[in-house]
Amino acid sequence: MLLIPCPWCGPRAQVEFTYGGDATVRRPGPDAPEAAWVEYVYVRDNPAGPHHEWWLHGAGCRRWFRVRRDTRTHEILGSAPPGQELRGGAA
Amino acid sequence: MKYSIFSLARNALSRHERWPLAWRSPRPKPRYDAVIVGGGGHGLATAYYLAKEHGLTNVAVLEKGYLGGGNTGRNTTIVRSNYHLDPNVHFYEFSLKLWEGLAQDLNFNVMYSARGVLNLVHTPADMDAAMRRGNAMRLNGIDARFLTTGEIARRIPNLDCSPDARFPIHGGLLQPRGGTVRHDAVAWGYARAADARGVDIIQQCEVTGIRIEDGAVAGVDTTQGFIATPKLGLAVAGHTGRLAAMAGLTLPIETHVLQALVSDPVKPVLDTVVTSGAVHFYVSQSDKGELVMGGDLDFCNSYAQRGNLPIIEHVVGACLALFPAFGRLKVMRTWGGICDMTMDGSPIVGKLPVKGLYMTGGWCYGGFKATPASGWLHAYTIARDEPHPLNAAFTLERFAQGRTIDEKGAGPIPWAH
Secondary structure, eight states: OOEEEETTTEEEEGGGOEEEEESOOOOOOTTOOHHHHHHHHHOOOOOSSEEEEEEEOTTTTOOEEEEEEETTTOOEEEEEOTTSOOOSSOO | OOOSHHHHHHHHHTTTOOOOOSSOOOOOOSBOSEEEEOOSHHHHHHHHHHHHHHOOOSEEEEOSSOTTOSGGGTSOOEEOOOOOSHHHHHHHHHHHHHHHHHHHHHTSOOOOBOOOEEEEEOSHHHHHHHHHHHHHHHHTTOOOEEEOHHHHHHHOTTSOOSTTSSSOOOEEEEETTOEEOOHHHHHHHHHHHHHHTTOEEEOSOOEEEEEEETTEEEEEEETTEEEEOSOEEEOOGGGHHHHHHHTTOOOSEEEEEEEEEEEOOOSSOOOSEEEETTTTEEEEEOTTSOEEEEEEEEEEEOOSSOOOHHHHHHHHHHHHHHOGGGGGOOEEEEEEEEEEEESSSOOEEEEOSSBTEEEEEOOTTOOGGGHHHHHHHHHHHHHHSSOOTTTTTOOSTHHHHTOOOOTTOOOSOGGGO
16 A cells, blocks of 8 residues: 655555656647647656656545655655646656 | 467476476577567567567567566456447457467467457446447447447346436446456467567667657667667657657657556356446456456546545446445455656557657557557558558657547547547
8 A cells, every 4th residue: 555645645555645757748739739639638658656646636625736656666766746846756 | 380289288297397498588680670668578579579560580679677567467458349430349359369360370378258248238328328339339340249238247246227326337348359368368479479580679678769760769778788670669658758859859749647556366257348438447357356446537637656545436336326235245456557648648659750760659558458459550660661551540640730639529639538
């Protein structure tokens, strides 16, 4: 069971959360070429190592936040609210 | 040596101490006509069909660990072709037909057991979807039968078919030719048959880099040195993204872990593969007597080959809701395998945008049943440098072209397929 540190509620059990996927993808501007949209919708870096990802604390404060987690070990390296710098672990 | 009743009798006389090794363990040659990365079912099948169907025998299979040590040895051994979308229907039916003759073809007992795969239906909406899929299968010439609750209760007496069950059963879609195959035997059978045709199977040989010269594959760097080849096929399941990155490619794939578990072994209690899409659960009984079961992915990216307990709890909870009698069993073992989940839930089998580079991957968590067709069509594509009509739709380019093959209609959320 992962113990996920919600920035607002503190560490809580994994079952309270919903995964939201890769937090590094950025929605292109409306004028961006089609290739940029293909990248955004479909293509992922899929790293074996630290992964920057979205989680929703659905059974708690119901807020989205970001987590850095090592996909090889499931170790959680840090968490942060949207827009704030993610502390803990290597970049 | 051909395995037969006579070879068994001969070796019984020598107390089974003189069986020859099933395959060689050669040192890698400096150059091959084709190199396949990944010594699981898909990679070994590719090499076998390259040799058998296309006469390409100067071929190596490189495996970083041991044969069948990845997802080939970690799946729940189910084979079926009960799909709805045309490319999937034809692909998986081709695969099931290969399964049916595989033991004879390989001279190796892969223990294909056509015990039937039953998809339970719990709601009227489930019923519509199952009827629609069953009709699509029958229109494509594939066996599909709809069973009533009464027929299911007679066929599977342990299943709770009462009206007050937690997940009431309204009926089910049965594919009688679906069933199970002994997964380790698939790796061993393909390895032995490929080796007999001259393929070099090289274990403990990890690919560390892909060399590309003038836009074409020149060879691979490995832990056993450089190996030159003009044609490189990737069959590495959850590591597809890592290998493609060595060729400068980023794929529409995420790597996720799928868990499975077995109970302690008991006498025969379940002679059909039973699945429930509504609770996402599947179970069958192995020849050893263990109940083999699984459910959802862990829902977050993982390369760890092990998962977390909430999913195990969900799987066991689903099992007990459907089969209350199994509550006396104990979970004996759990494990995880890492799956390359694509953005539409369908595989990528074909050419990659580097000359001489091919892949069979993106199998999500349904790769085992595809093994023979995957190898056959991967081999065809490598030998002819063009896809066969059966894998022509499973391209990497389909995402950019708006031609996704989304069986479940889940959209570009890889862990939802």
